[in-house]
Amino acid sequence: QVRNLVTALPGPESARLADRRRSAVAGGVGSSVPVYAADADGGVIVDVDGNSLIDLGSGIAVTSVGASDPRVAEAVAAQAGHFTHTCFMVTPYEGYVAVAERLNALTPGDHDKRTVLFNSGAEAVENAIKVARLATGRDAVVAFDHAYHGRTNLTMALTAKTMPYKKDFGPFAPEVYRMPMSYPYRDAAAGLDADGAAAAARAISQIEKQIGGDAVAAVIIEPIQGEGGFIVPAPGFLPALAAWAKENGVVFIADEVQTGFARTGAWFACEDEGVVPDIITMAKGIAGGMPLSAITGRADLLDAVHAGGLGGTYGGNPVACAAALAALDTMTDLDLPARARAIGERAVTRLRALAGEVGVIGDVRGRGAMIAIELVRPGTSEPDADLTKAVAAKALAAGVVILTCGTYGNVVRLLPPLVIGDELLDDALTVLETAIREAAAQ
Numbered sequence: 400q401v402r403n404l405v406t407a408l409p410g411p412e413s414a415r416l417a418d419r420r421r422s423a424v425a426g427g428v429g430s431s432v433p434v435y436a437a438d439a440d441g442g443v444i445v446d447v448d449g450n451s452l453i454d455l456g457s458g459i460a461v462t463s464v465g466a467s468d469p470r471v472a473e474a475v476a477a478q479a480g481h482f483t484h485t486c487f488m489v490t491p492y493e494g495y496v497a498v499a500e501r502l503n504a505l506t507p508g509d510h511d512k513r514t515v516l517f518n519s520g521a522e523a524v525e526n527a528i529k530v531a532r533l534a535t536g537r538d539a540v541v542a543f544d545h546a547y548h549g550r551t552n553l554t555m556a557l558t559a560k561t562m563p564y565k566k567d568f569g570p571f572a573p574e575v576y577r578m579p580m581s582y583p584y585r586d587a588a589a590g591l592d593a594d595g596a597a598a599a600a601r602a603i604s605q606i607e608k609q610i611g612g613d614a615v616a617a618v619i620i621e622p623i624q625g626e627g628g629f630i631v632p633a634p635g636f637l638p639a640l641a642a643w644a645k646e647n648g649v650v651f652i653a654d655e656v657q658t659g660f661a662r663t664g665a666w667f668a669c670e671d672e673g674v675v676p677d678i679i680t681m682a683k684g685i686a687g688g689m690p691l692s693a694i695t696g697r698a699d700l701l702d703a704v705h706a707g708g709l710g711g712t713y714g715g716n717p718v719a720c721a722a723a724l725a726a727l728d729t730m731t732d733l734d735l736p737a738r739a740r741a742i743g744e745r746a747v748t749r750l751r752a753l754a755g756e757v758g759v760i761g762d763v764r765g766r767g768a769m770i771a772i773e774l775v776r777p778g779t780s781e782p783d784a785d786l787t788k789a790v791a792a793k794a795l796a797a798g799v800v801i802l803t804c805g806t807y808g809n810v811v812r813l814l815p816p817l818v819i820g821d822e823l824l825d826d827a828l829t830v831l832e833t834a835i836r837e838a839a840a841q
């Protein structure tokens with residue numbers, strides 16, 4: 400497995416598929432990388448023209464065990480050989496129960512838990528809010544600046560209005576309130592106290608003033624914000640918010656759709672600060688690429704819902720459950736939390752050294768293998784979205800698939816498959832460093 404380009408990108412076959420796509424697929428779907436995949440494994444994507452590209456995106460944090468983990472592929476084939484669907488709400492099967500047991504044991508906290516399975520992250524978030532409202536008898540939901548929770552109507556309402564995905568849509572689901580987030584790099588640049596407790600106090604005082612703690616059903620937060628720019632809140636922010644939620648009977652929901660399953664160097668990002676959420680939403684890394692999502696939470700909250708109030712025709716599909724059980728085995732056997740930490744250390748050390756050299760890197764941050772480079776105009780903290788686009792384009796032209804994100808469009812994000820080897824990772828980092836140096840010099 401090596402990076403190897405046999406055509407300029409996109410190659411002729413990718414270009415042909417792009418033409419077909421234009422007259423067949425809705426324009427609103429969008430795509431950040433113009434090459435079409437033919438094969439994918441560990442850290443490499445082979446396109447339809449035979450180019451081998453290093454994957455630093457994992458299909459947006461999904462393929463932590465690689466895009467064709469043999470154990471996942473075998474489990475999928477074996478389950479498909481028995482049955483692909485019966486619907487858990489009609490004729491249940493063991494795989495669903497086994498995934499629920501695994502998630503109840505793996506998620507933070509020793510309390511009694513229950514799990515429901517769905518297909519996508521947005522569905523999991525929708526249902527977490529639904530449960531919190533029913534269990535508390537309250538309506539208001541608190542979300543945060545820079546947040547991203549999905550593209551359905553309620554999850555878009557929870558998503559910050561600065562997110563480009565949200566542009567021109569509406570009206571949105573009511574009773575959603577947005578509060579300031581802890582964004583240490585930008586808080587400091589704006590002259591605010593970037594300390595976690597101070598940031599939490601700002602959010603809590605605004606909640607109290609605008610809504611009142613006893614009217615809030617749930618607070619939903621990404622322990623490390625994903626699409627908003629890999630924003631790691633200052634230490635103390637999450638625990639203070641969780642403590643306030645507990646005191647006020649507010650359901651604390653950790654949206655770990657992007658951070659969950661070893662990505663940040665722990666099974667879940669909230670573990671790093673000892674925060675135990677009332678409900679945790681999960682998807683992406685859970686099933687080795689198969690569509691599966693989950694909410695796991697306090698038994699009293701999830702059992703408060705009447706039978707039939709949760710679920711869906713496809714939720715917890717047996718093939719996806721088989722894939723999840725296999726992916727969880729791979730993650731455990733390969734100790735992918737430890738691998739994520741090692742990847743993070745390797746990458747961050749190099750990127751911080753580069754930051755000292757180029758003057759356009761405002762911040763290098765992240766946890767484990769969820770790493771962000773905030774690109775700015777030289778010597779300032781002003782976001783540089785054009786430079787960010789140029790870096791991603793240069794990296795792609797050299798054979799590295801890399802994603803960008805952020806409220807200001809100026810964050811290059813690294814989300815490599817956790818099974819990527821050091822050689823591939825080092826090669827990709829060299830390409831990225833060159834792309835940043837060249838783009839900065841233009």
Ligand code: PLP
Pocket residue numbers: 459518519520521522524547548549550621625626654655656657682683
């Ligand atoms: N929540 C978070 C934190 C996410 O990062 C995402 C997707 O990026 C979602 C929810 C939505 O997940 P999905 O695209 O599977 O609906």
